[in-house]
Amino acid sequence: MKNLLTFIGLAAIMVLSLFLAVITGDYGPWYFAWLVGTTMVVLISAAGAIMFDRQDEEQQQKQGSIH
Amino acid sequence: MDMLINPTVVELSRLQFALTALYHFLFVPLTLGMTFILATMETVYVITGKQIYKEMTQFWGKLFGINFALGVATGLTMEFEFGTNWSMYSHFVGDIFGTPLAIEGLMAFFMESTFVGVMFFGWERMSRKAHLVVTYLVALGSNLSALWILIANGFMQDPQGGTFDPNTMRMQFSSFIELIFNPDAQAKFVHTSIAGFVTGSMFVMGISAYYMLTNKRKDMALRSFRIATLFGVISSIGVITLGDALGYIDGQKQPTKLAAMEAIWNTDYNTVSASWNLIAIPSRSEQKNIFEVSIPYILTPLLTHSETTVIPGIIQLEQEAKPKIVNGIKAMIALKEYNLDRSNTQALSTFKQYENDMGYGFLAMQFAPDQDLKKINATNLPSVLDKTAKDTIPNVWVEFWAFRLMVAAGFFMLALFAFAAYFSLKNEIEKHPTLLKLAMWSIPLPWVACEFGWITAENGRQPWTVFGWLPTFVSASSHSVGYMVFSLIGFTLLYSSFIAAELYLMFKYARLGPQDDHHGHGHGSAPAGGGMAGQPVFAKPSMDRK
Numbered sequence: 001m002k003n004l005l006t007f008i009g010l011a012a013i014m015v016l017s018l019f020l021a022v023i024t025g026d027y028g029p030w031y032f033a034w035l036v037g038t039t040m041v042v043l044i045s046a047a048g049a050i051m052f053d054r055q056d057e058e059q060q061q062k063q064g065s066i067h
Numbered sequence: 068m069d070m071l072i073n074p075t076v077v078e079l080s081r082l083q084f085a086l087t088a089l090y091h092f093l094f095v096p097l098t099l100g101m102t103f104i105l106a107t108m109e110t111v112y113v114i115t116g117k118q119i120y121k122e123m124t125q126f127w128g129k130l131f132g133i134n135f136a137l138g139v140a141t142g143l144t145m146e147f148e149f150g151t152n153w154s155m156y157s158h159f160v161g162d163i164f165g166t167p168l169a170i171e172g173l174m175a176f177f178m179e180s181t182f183v184g185v186m187f188f189g190w191e192r193m194s195r196k197a198h199l200v201v202t203y204l205v206a207l208g209s210n211l212s213a214l215w216i217l218i219a220n221g222f223m224q225d226p227q228g229g230t231f232d233p234n235t236m237r238m239q240f241s242s243f244i245e246l247i248f249n250p251d252a253q254a255k256f257v258h259t260s261i262a263g264f265v266t267g268s269m270f271v272m273g274i275s276a277y278y279m280l281t282n283k284r285k286d287m288a289l290r291s292f293r294i295a296t297l298f299g300v301i302s303s304i305g306v307i308t309l310g311d312a313l314g315y316i317d318g319q320k321q322p323t324k325l326a327a328m329e330a331i332w333n334t335d336y337n338t339v340s341a342s343w344n345l346i347a348i349p350s351r352s353e354q355k356n357i358f359e360v361s362i363p364y365i366l367t368p369l370l371t372h373s374e375t376t377v378i379p380g381i382i383q384l385e386q387e388a389k390p391k392i393v394n395g396i397k398a399m400i401a402l403k404e405y406n407l408d409r410s411n412t413q414a415l416s417t418f419k420q421y422e423n424d425m426g427y428g429f430l431a432m433q434f435a436p437d438q439d440l441k442k443i444n445a446t447n448l449p450s451v452l453d454k455t456a457k458d459t460i461p462n463v464w465v466e467f468w469a470f471r472l473m474v475a476a477g478f479f480m481l482a483l484f485a486f487a488a489y490f491s492l493k494n495e496i497e498k499h500p501t502l503l504k505l506a507m508w509s510i511p512l513p514w515v516a517c518e519f520g521w522i523t524a525e526n527g528r529q530p531w532t533v534f535g536w537l538p539t540f541v542s543a544s545s546h547s548v549g550y551m552v553f554s555l556i557g558f559t560l561l562y563s564s565f566i567a568a569e570l571y572l573m574f575k576y577a578r579l580g581p582q583d584d585h586h587g588h589g590h591g592s593a594p595a596g597g598g599m600a601g602q603p604v605f606a607k608p609s610m611d612r613k
Contacts, residue, residue, distance in 0.1 A: 027244070028247075028248050028253050029253070030254050030256070030257045030312065031248075031253055031256070031257070033257060034257045034260060037261070037301075038103065038210075038264075040301070041103075041264065041297075041298055041301045041302060041305075042103060042106060042107045044297055044301060045104075045107045045294045045295075045297040045301075046107050046110045046111050046294075048294060048296075048491075049107075049108070049111045049120070049290055049293055049294050050111060050115060051293075051492075052289065052293045052491075052494075053115065053117070053290075055494050059494070
């Protein structure tokens with residue numbers, strides 16, 4: 001039941017997103033660009049932070065193997 | 068309309084609005100950007116489960132909270148100012164302009180204000196994911212707030228979605244869709260919102276650089292720096308792209324703004340080799356640039372995105388305005404006659420014929436004898452036409468230099484973010500103290516760019532409050548000079564105290580940094596920061612601190 005509700009919820013979000021994409025894509029191209037661009041900048045910055053943690057761990061492992 | 072308009076009161080009203088708007092916009096961009104940066108940090112916390120990202124969100128959230136509170140305080144007065152100081156404007160376009168303002172208050176501002184409380188106090192009261200949703204709602208709410216304000220501003224720049232009704236003597240809604248999807252509003256919203264992202268990025272990057280230089284919580288500083296530089300470099304590209312789009316849109320709707328922005332006095336019909344002024348000293352009285360450094364072959368593609376579009380110069384635009392002024396005078400006289408006698412169908416018909424130029428008739432009022440258009444005759448008409456035509460051009464010097472300073476700051480920030488992101492991604496940023504110092508000292512730059520951006524947008528729209536329809540000259544309320552001076556001094560003192568409070572608190576808590584602040588709480592000192600009092604800030608030691 002929980003899975004079904006999750007599926008329905010995600011499907012509703014997808015329909016809403018498609019609707020917004022069609023409306024803003026047709027009438028408000030710059031609004032659409034903002035939606036896509038803001039999502040992109042948040043995801044890339046978050047990925048950058050996760051990448052930092054990975055780099056940090058690798059550096060610590062290297063230092064550990066030297067000592 | 069029969070009462071004489073005092074130009075001093077109009078100028079003082081303009082000065083007061085410019086002052087309050089520029090003060091207010093010292094707080095707004097940081098809110099727009101910081102909310103999404105906080106959401107990014109919290110996203111990483113929810114994905115990785117690492118405590119340090121929670122600490123980062125809470126620390127930067129505290130600085131955001133100081134700014135948010137003062138931003139709200141300065142914004143509230145502005146909405147009332149439309150009614151108190153710009154009553155003719157509010158009467159003329161209130162039906163249209165008031166709608167996005169009301170939606171902003173009822174939808175976006177209430178949403179952002181409600182969830183900002185939950186964001187600050189809800190850390191221990193809800194799940195990680197639920198809190199993350201709240202943080203995103205704050206970010207969305209603050210940017211939606213900006214959206215509705217900029218839709219209202221878009222109407223002032225390019226009045227779409229409204230028509231003038233001669234029976235009510237005001238502009239009324241014709242299309243809500245046209246209002247919200249106005250290209251000027253769209254480009255301006257994205258440009259402004261992303262400028263806020265750049266401001267937030269520079270703020271976080273600069274303070275993180277300070278922590279690295281002073282060896283304070285480097286674990287947090289390095290991670291914050293990484294997020295801020297990536298956020299900043301992409302946002303800077305976006306803000307420049309949207310700036311170009313906004314210039315292109317404005318150039319089509321407001322050729323006077325474009326000509327002033329580029330100090331183009333004469334039309335160059337040789338579009339391919341037309342020169343773009345890199346720097347210039349424009350002279351309004353001589354109608355030329357006293358000094359200029361120009362680069363050929365750039366102007367037309369840069370401004371019109373084509374090789375063949377002719378860009379009209381200021382002198383040509385003044386000449387083109389004259390027939391509109393004549394039509395506008397006819398429209399305004401006919402409108403007045405119709406309002407004295409509603410059965411006068413001839414007057415209504417004449418008004419309808421020249422309706423599209425009625426704003427130019429309003430504009431001519433200030434140069435007509437006793438501000439009465441009916442007193443314009445064959446003898447004084449050329450003088451009224453000349454003065455009114457010259458008045459259709461904004462202050463060229465201010466427009467030219469405000470635009471250039473904004474652009475210069477924008478490109479400098481892009482370069483700074485690019486270098487900082489490059490060295491951060493290589494994990495070598497600490498080897499470049501000069502770059503860190505530059506990042507720290509560049510913190511004020513996005514604010515400078517934002518303020519000059521608004522000066523470019525609003526000075527360039529002059530002499531209109533609603534472009535082509537309602538001049539600034541007739542938009543102001545009929546206060547006394549004494550009242551305006553008194554309220555202007557009051558606002559200056561009040562807002563200056565807000566700025567002083569913001570700077571004091573920001574410097575205090577930024578200098579203290581998360582580590583020192585943690586000790587303060589640990590020793591049981593009273594938690595400062597008003598709204599954030601009592602929340603657990605950086606209290607838990609992190610395993611992955613260096």
